Amino acid sequence: MVRAAVIGAAGYTGVELVRLLLAHPDLQVTAVTSTADAGRPLDDLYPALAGCGLTLQAPVVAEIAQVADVAFLAVPHTAALPLVPPLLDAGLTVVDLSADFRLQDAATYEAWYETTHTSPELLASAVYGLPEMSRVGLAGANLIACPGCYPTASILAAIPALESGVSAAGKVVVDAISGVSGAGRSANATTHYCSANESLATYKVATHRHTPEIAQALTLAAGRDVSVVFTPHLAPLTRGLLATVYLDVTDGFTTLDAVELYAARYSGEAFVTVHPAGRMPSTAEVRGSNRAHIGVAVDRASGTLIATCAIDNLVKGSGGQAIQCANIALGLPETDGLTAPAPVV
Amino acid sequence: MVRAAVIGAAGYTGVELVRLLLAHPDLQVTAVTSTADAGRPLDDLYPALAGCGLTLQAPVVAEIAQVADVAFLAVPHTAALPLVPPLLDAGLTVVDLSADFRLQDAATYEAWYETTHTSPELLASAVYGLPEMSRVGLAGANLIACPGCYPTASILAAIPALESGVSAAGKVVVDAISGVSGAGRSANATTHYCSANESLATYKVATHRHTPEIAQALTLAAGRDVSVVFTPHLAPLTRGLLATVYLDVTDGFTTLDAVELYAARYSGEAFVTVHPAGRMPSTAEVRGSNRAHIGVAVDRASGTLIATCAIDNLVKGSGGQAIQCANIALGLPETDGLTAPAPVV
């Protein structure tokens, strides 16, 4: 068994990682940490894990290094900066779910996150943790920067059209909707039940921090600069994220062409399903699982490809994808611990 | 008191009309009809209306004409076709909430609704019931074609930029999210609680019948052909509709410019609020009311205006707007019966 620590296990991302790891055949949770809740049994915070036997401890790198081979960092952005170098020095494989090592350009990170990047020298070796795009680099990687939930769905929806050259678009519109768990465990006016329930909201238009991350990946896929217009929405559900992307395509490109292109691009992928023409995905189809379901259509009149990708923001958009990356990095079967069917209703 | 009949009062649109009319100072409901439920007290179907004293009757034009001055048609598309001519002949003002008289071009209607239009000669005199766009024509109109819920929000979000020439876009992307009541009262796999709850779905991409209606209005506003790429989504809430539109704008146009433009365009409108820069609307703000709340932002890098409009699909997107139109047509104060503040939570 490979020994795994979850740093930041009291948040939604962290506890979902723990849940998935508890059913993993080759990874064993040996440490769970939380600064605020150190000392508390994890199932005291989350009775759903009754009997898991894990107690939160303070995040001390030296202690973690003694009991773990891989560390999952489920911490807010900037909090991973001081943790990553000593964990790497101690020889651990680091799977970082924060934003701190996702952007290859330190200046872009500093502009969007309004803070100094303290380890820019590590950015070149950090591998972006989207296996469907960067599987080769993940094998043997020791620092993996897992994508945000919005980027995961948006990138999967857009790259087949960009990589193939079917779209020469210089601008991609990304319109996405998220459930409330994406806002994390912190209780505030936005996450209050009576605010979020029975409401649809638009927020952070053109200013959401996932924008440069999406642009970086689409630019890489297209082989040229691609600018991204990204509008996130909040909807009244706990789990689920649906991203719809709009790309100009060449005249004569049809919905059937698009289905064929996407199906071919993802034909070997264990977690990606491309729906046939006329069928669009819902997040219910992927709730609780590491799957991404994609539907595509072309509006012939305007020459626009519309692609929608549905994921569970806490699994493929977070903890599940982190495990998928760790499996690849550690040489384990990629689907290990991620194959349990999700609840249908 | 002006006497009003609601044709199709058993559906969600019809019963919402009844609810609003019961509090209207100048309009009195004198007849409510339903083919399937004729003979039943309305509060038997909807206990929320306990004591309203209305009984559903079969929709017989001759009987309706005897007791009503204005008829609201809350019926499915094609069902208004045989009703409108005799109601007009009987001298009633007709406010049609179906799609049958919205498209000025009969051929477009026939292509999208796959049926023959039996009264194409009435299309020229039908006034599109979006007061913020066609108030002049509504005064004294005898046939009003109320917009669909998606078009109401989408058009309000887009026209300031098109009318003003700020956007010369030939293509407008409309990405919209609706609550489940938009699908009507019919019980089916889509409207089952366990299907709709905790799920986000994309549907009818590039094929939704509201597309030509939006395109017709945007083309009129722009004074040139505008093509519309329209993607509807379904989210787990009962009431609420949020439409986001994307338009190319000229270099140098800023968010503050956009706020100023939109605020000026809607400055005299009783039911439209434009939010200041940095604030985007939610449907909770307009739930139960006839209001439309709009937020705008400009992505400078790509020269894109993003505008979001939030409405209650059953009020401003349906029954409330129909009453607003009737008020104008009948020479009543435009806001009559529509001013009660909506529940805040």
Added chain:
Amino acid sequence: MVRAAVIGAAGYTGVELVRLLLAHPDLQVTAVTSTADAGRPLDDLYPALAGCGLTLQAPVVAEIAQVADVAFLAVPHTAALPLVPPLLDAGLTVVDLSADFRLQDAATYEAWYETTHTSPELLASAVYGLPEMSRVGLAGANLIACPGCYPTASILAAIPALESGVSAAGKVVVDAISGVSGAGRSANATTHYCSANESLATYKVATHRHTPEIAQALTLAAGRDVSVVFTPHLAPLTRGLLATVYLDVTDGFTTLDAVELYAARYSGEAFVTVHPAGRMPSTAEVRGSNRAHIGVAVDRASGTLIATCAIDNLVKGSGGQAIQCANIALGLPETDGLTAPAPVV
């Protein structure tokens, strides 16, 4: 117009009062107060009230007394204690929605609320604000103590059987379910969307502070000591409260007898509907309205009367009932401002 102040207008109870008062024909809101949000326009906090023109001010009794004839206190328990005496001294009618003057016995208050009652001398003159039980006392009252949301529904469900002697029960089981708005506007682990959504919870079994209030009313109705076993539950909806009561009844008493008894008891009540045998209420029927819908059944085998009462916790369980009481106290028509039909869906 009678001038009204809402003390504590930033909370859910307060803002719902404001919403209802804005549509009231005889009461005019002249002041809204909030300690935390003094200085902010109310529609800045609640965009649903866009254009209401009210600005929150600090709760200074001298200022309130100059502009208001009646003061509604939508404050937490203990916060009304220092406010009520000076408001009464200034000649205002006080409608207190806190718990501070509900219990006639100061010692009971002090035991359950773990604080000293600073104005026990006012308890004798405070009238319990449940018009269906204490209408006579409300006429001309200058201090009204409005019931909690759970007591309103529970008492309405139980008193016909107790007053009539049909039930000689010494113990009444009250099992009730509330929506999340009952927990107020404070953001915490319980009110976080992801905690409340998709969950049913039992809480404060046999320890909820509404227990002595229900017992006091049932004891009064029965003319003998009645003990109450009260279990509250939390369910994932914003508005709505459903209370089910269980009372032993005499042999031979039937469901039809119960329907007849309850219908007679509430025959003159504008806001109470008793359903026919075989029909039970839902909170959807009363959402947004001041109505209480009651259904009754008798289990013959065990001689048990089961009565369910559905209310909207923020209207009949709070702000609406306060206005109903104020109407009576001020000699206005009891239903003033409370007759707008509620949304059906």
Added chain:
Amino acid sequence: MVRAAVIGAAGYTGVELVRLLLAHPDLQVTAVTSTADAGRPLDDLYPALAGCGLTLQAPVVAEIAQVADVAFLAVPHTAALPLVPPLLDAGLTVVDLSADFRLQDAATYEAWYETTHTSPELLASAVYGLPEMSRVGLAGANLIACPGCYPTASILAAIPALESGVSAAGKVVVDAISGVSGAGRSANATTHYCSANESLATYKVATHRHTPEIAQALTLAAGRDVSVVFTPHLAPLTRGLLATVYLDVTDGFTTLDAVELYAARYSGEAFVTVHPAGRMPSTAEVRGSNRAHIGVAVDRASGTLIATCAIDNLVKGSGGQAIQCANIALGLPETDGLTAPAPVV
């Protein structure tokens, strides 16, 4: 591997069984049937099972008997009657999730289900499938009658007090709340999203068919006749069931006594957790899992024990419990296939 057939796999109960069986280490799904949807791939109905490779077939006993060792019957009541005898004759172990073999007395069945029982001779050998009550009988059983969802939670909440004699109650009040999936996959006015959402409803008071089943079990546990007053409620969530029971207890019995009694009763149970004093369960704690979480309290003043049990109606209340029973009957580890931790949010 033991080969398993799921009869009625297109409904919510059936497909949840399939989901759980797909992750079972010792049971393999070899046949899934549906009368209405025979011929369709299961993942066509439920895209969440994409790639499961199962196709629905007509429920022909001879064909099922050739490929399966155990048959799970996820069919409506009365539909199991003709299927059970031939399946038993063919040597299969039958796990029936319908109501047809739950009541030991055929007359009671016929009175409540208004139909003739065609195999009363099998009732004596049918074992009630609640392992925490009837584990001994389940070992080697060939006909298991799984409890309904309401009985599972209600019985678990009540029996420690009755078996122990702590309660001598002749009447037990059971007040329970269910999510909408309990109403099944059929689309109708009750299961329409806009009816169920944002509403709490009471239904079938004193007439729900689960009543005699609960009474039978409580009578067995108490060793004397116990009558049950059962009130079900419907709340707006998909999964989850919370049952609260009220039992008279002897003077001096305390909450701590109750916690001790319940904890001892269930100390060896893998799927039952008894919370410490002061903590009550929520269904979020057990969502997606086979667990039952129980909280207890005693109201000293009235001598009443209140116990709440939370389950997932589709797992412990249905498919999960069926697998737990099958594991016991077949000599497999009782927790096989049921240990994956459930999502925390």
